[in-house]
Amino acid sequence: MSSTRRVVVARRVFPALIDALKQRYEVVDNQSDADLTPEQLTRMLADADGALISGRERIDAALLAGCPRLQVVSNIAVGYNNIDVDACTAAGVAATNTPDVLNEATADHAWALLLAAARRVGESERFLRAGRWKRWEFEMLMGAELHGTTLGIIGMGRIGRAIARRGLGFDMRVVYHNRTRLPAAQENGALWMDAEGVLRTADHVILVVPYSPSTHHLIGAPQLALMKPGAVLVNIARGGVVDDAALIDALRSGRLAAAGLDVFENEPQLNPGFLDLENVVLTPHIASSTRATRNAMARLAIDNMDSVLAGRRPAALLNPPVWETAARAARVTPR
Ligand code: 8YV
Numbered sequence: 001m002s003s004t005r006r007v008v009v010a011r012r013v014f015p016a017l018i019d020a021l022k023q024r025y026e027v028v029d030n031q032s033d034a035d036l037t038p039e040q041l042t043r044m045l046a047d048a049d050g051a052l053i054s055g056r057e058r059i060d061a062a063l064l065a066g067c068p069r070l071q072v073v074s075n076i077a078v079g080y081n082n083i084d085v086d087a088c089t090a091a092g093v094a095a096t097n098t099p100d101v102l103n104e105a106t107a108d109h110a111w112a113l114l115l116a117a118a119r120r121v122g123e124s125e126r127f128l129r130a131g132r133w134k135r136w137e138f139e140m141l142m143g144a145e146l147h148g149t150t151l152g153i154i155g156m157g158r159i160g161r162a163i164a165r166r167g168l169g170f171d172m173r174v175v176y177h178n179r180t181r182l183p184a185a186q187e188n189g190a191l192w193m194d195a196e197g198v199l200r201t202a203d204h205v206i207l208v209v210p211y212s213p214s215t216h217h218l219i220g221a222p223q224l225a226l227m228k229p230g231a232v233l234v235n236i237a238r239g240g241v242v243d244d245a246a247l248i249d250a251l252r253s254g255r256l257a258a259a260g261l262d263v264f265e266n267e268p269q270l271n272p273g274f275l276d277l278e279n280v281v282l283t284p285h286i287a288s289s290t291r292a293t294r295n296a297m298a299r300l301a302i303d304n305m306d307s308v309l310a311g312r313r314p315a316a317l318l319n320p321p322v323w324e325t326a327a328r329a330a331r332v333t334p335r
Pocket of ligand 1: 053054056076078080102128231285287288300
């Protein structure tokens with residue numbers, strides 16, 4: 001019987017990270033960016049002690065039942081709506097994520113979308129590339145004002161606060177909604193309101209809430225109707241937080257000036273309605289995608305996995321109660 005633990009890397013990560021893992025584990029490296037079916041994932045994890053997964057792999061009770069050795073599912077993502085955390089706890093499996101290390105890159109991207117959408121950057125570039133620029137015009141491609149306006153943030157966690165800090169550099173007043181109001185020291189001058197208040201007050205709104213049944217279609221037709229005419233909406237949270245069809249209507253009618261979107265219902269498929277619109281900036285779920293940040297995310301995820309497999313409580317444990325359960329103890333078996 002060998003004592004080497006077996007870990008699965010369900011998505012491609014940097015090869016240097018795999019090489020380092022191979023020093024201490026038997027590694028099953030999927031080396032693929034393709035989505036796995038639940039059956040493929042269950043088969044891959046059937047004899048694994050640990051798994052590094054992305055936000056695209058779904059972990060639920062049915063999968064866990066087929067993976068008796070599994071001690072840890074380590075998400076290379078801060079959002080963990082792909083993991084049924086209660087099912088993990090019941091099965092004695094630790095679930096972990098990667099908070100903090102992606103705050104700044106993700107906040108940068110939220111601003112990239114806000115700036116590009118407000119100032120019509122994509123549309124202007126398409127205009128130039130199509131050879132349509134023939135003369136300077138006084139009213140050419142006029143955008144929405146950003147500096148000095150009011151920025152609304154719905155979801156004022158660590159990423160929301162990093163976005164708010166950038167807003168101060170644009171002389172913006174920041175209003176926010178969060179289920180619990182922040183302590184004054186963390187508010188940094190931002191004003192708490194209920195979500196409706198933020199939608200009514202802000203000139204531009206950025207969504208940063210986790211996805212759950214309670215945030216499904218948080219922004220639909222009634223909420224879009226509350227927003228100021230000419231507002232810009234940015235979603236870097238999760239597909240499903242916005243009702244995409246309702247947003248398309250609001251963009252098509254000109255009720256909203258523009259939107260910047262990194263996430264979509266049903267992604268990677270897009271509602272085709274977006275593709276006909278000039279006033280929406282679309283990116284393929286890349287808000288955390290810089291080399292340094294992706295490296296930091298993968299390293300934290302590996303660190304979380306290492307800790308669990310060494311019997312230590314990991315830094316970013318999503319289900320602390322699992323630590324005390326007999327179910328977890330039962331999974332810690334020698335190979
Ligand atoms: C991930 C994200 O790249 O961390 C998150 O929650 O949305 C992104 O940073 C994505 O989930 C893939 O794992």
